[in-house]
Amino acid sequence: MLLRDTMSETGVQSGEIHERATQALRDAHLQEALRASTLRLYEHRLRAVQEVPGFERLRERGRELKREVIEHLDSYLAQFADQVERSGGHVHWASDAAEACAIVIGIAEKAGAREIVKAKTMVSEEIELNHALEAAGIRAVETDLGEFILQLAGERPAHIVAPAIHKTRQDVAELFQRSLQAEYTTEPERLTLIARRALREMFHRARMGLSGANFAVAETGSVVVIENEGNIRFSTTAPPVHVALVGIEKLIPRFADLGVFLRLLARSGTGQKLTSYTSMLTGPRRPGEDGPDEMHVVLVDNGRTRALADPKMREALYCIRCGACLNVCPVYRKIGGHSYGWVYSGPIGALVTPEFVGIGQARELPFASSLCGACREVCPVKINIPDLLLHLRSEAQAKTETPRPPDSPVGERTAMRLWAWAMGRPWAYSLGAWLARLGQRFFADQGWVRRFNKYPLSRWTEGRDFPALAPEPFRARWKKIRN
Ligand code: SF4
Structure with missing residues (x-):
């Protein structure tokens, strides 16, 4: 196969937000790509939401449910872990990025997997899993089209839901031509076909598939993943081993609650009633079923309990990663995702990055907001983002020594x-x-x-x-x- 790995940048560069934003503002090509894509997603959401009577009540319900989980996270996590094991799965606990990477590498080595097919997972970006795998001599291939494009380009995701939002068709055509020696075409169908050809053989060859989780159901121990491309279903069922990386905040209490979140997430994220595929994975394959022989769930903390310990910031853990707040944010729409200097961008990135990596490494982010409140208006679980940003701003002032840029703090x-x-x-x-x-x-x-x-x-x-x-x-x- 012609696929070539290109590793993306590492570490947290949130302190460079002013320089990166200035560059982004001068890049007319990027400005046009951001404008067109965020506007399209914004309009799709608006139409989808207007079609649902009682959408406000649905948002309230989603918020109540997330609140219930986060306030009793310890017992819901224990219930979830029990249920995964009862269904024949294995549960692993990772307190930080290094531990999570070591667990995944251990599972891969035991399975004899030198190649891994990866579905889109923000947690794996957060823990820089691809770098750790490469250092261990294991090759990870991104199978989500957007992530595949970014892996070839050596870039981080620029959006939670649409990772390659900053790339135009022309950009992708040139990239495929350069990296895959493919014909130059800007037709979306043919570009998809090129990626599909490059990835197809990997699904059959890889001995391990890796996914994230949109939701983890405590009552049943199920991992729920949603998508439009079918690559997640392929990655989680074709290889003999499936590993799900799950941030501990992804829990929901009961299977019956899933309906609330599925309706909220698809409409808020892409403006769809439902995404094309919804997979509910409960344990490994049983006799007569398709699926992996082994299923592992890695529950990742990596800074989440820091947010949990602060009664005010706990609310940030309600996030279901729909990306709607990015599409309406006047700051994100101008500076794009890479300016934020880490994997999470936009209003939610400005909240969770300081929590996950520590305020000292990301003290500039809470200030990257006009506090206009558009994010709060669209958030499906009604997170009061401006209020939390103000809280983080005072924390940044109180807890860190470096004066806030730009130039003349004095x-x-x-x-x-x-x-x-x-x-x-x-x-x-x-x-x-x-x-x-x-x-x-x-x-x-x-x-x-x-x-x-x-x-x-x-x-x-x-x-x-x-x-x-x-x-x-x-x-x-x-x-x-x-x-
Ligand atoms: S904060 Fe709300 S709007 Fe933003 S990504 Fe999370 S759930 Fe979506």
């Missing part, structure tokens, strides 16, 4: 102190406003200042316009109105 702090001083003295405030009004005559045009020439104000107008002060102050207008 200048920023001085300006804030001056502002606070003037706000407590009406005469100083009025004088300041009068001077500003006088000065803005040289810059303002039709109610907006589009460009300041002098630093530090020039930094503001580099990325956005500045609203000009009203020609007449409110206090003067108020006097007139009262008279």
